[in-house]
Amino acid sequence: MIRELENDHFSATLYTSDNGDDEAALARLFDTYGLDPFVELAPASVLYPSITPGEWHRQRRETFSELGLEPMRPEHELEVMLSMHQRLTEED
Known part of the structure; x- marks a missing residue:
């Protein structure tokens, strides 16, 4: 997993x-591997600067x-975040 994360997202910000x-x-995770x-x-x-974190x-x-x-099911979290992103960027 660390190697995939490094290959795909080195020096990136993940939301x-x-x-x-x-x-x-x-x-x-990083401590486990001493990285x-x-x-x-x-x-x-x-x-989304048009809304407050509380509103988000x-x-x-x-949603x-x-x-x-x-909540807390990875596939559901991703679906909700994608749905929200679509809705919030259409409003801008």
Whole structure:
């Protein structure tokens, strides 16, 4: 996994749903292999300056409900983030 991450995203910023444990999990992963992190994590809400982080999280919860998906399931998280991105970039 580390090798794939390095090949695909070296020195990149990766956007997360900002559930709070993302950075800790990434740090543990790199610590396990004795590596310095070569990616940066940022909350996806920073991509949408037209709304506040609180509004982004509210819309995220609503999108999970609308789509009938469950938080913390990777495939559902990705689907919600893609749906939100599409909706939020169409509004700009």
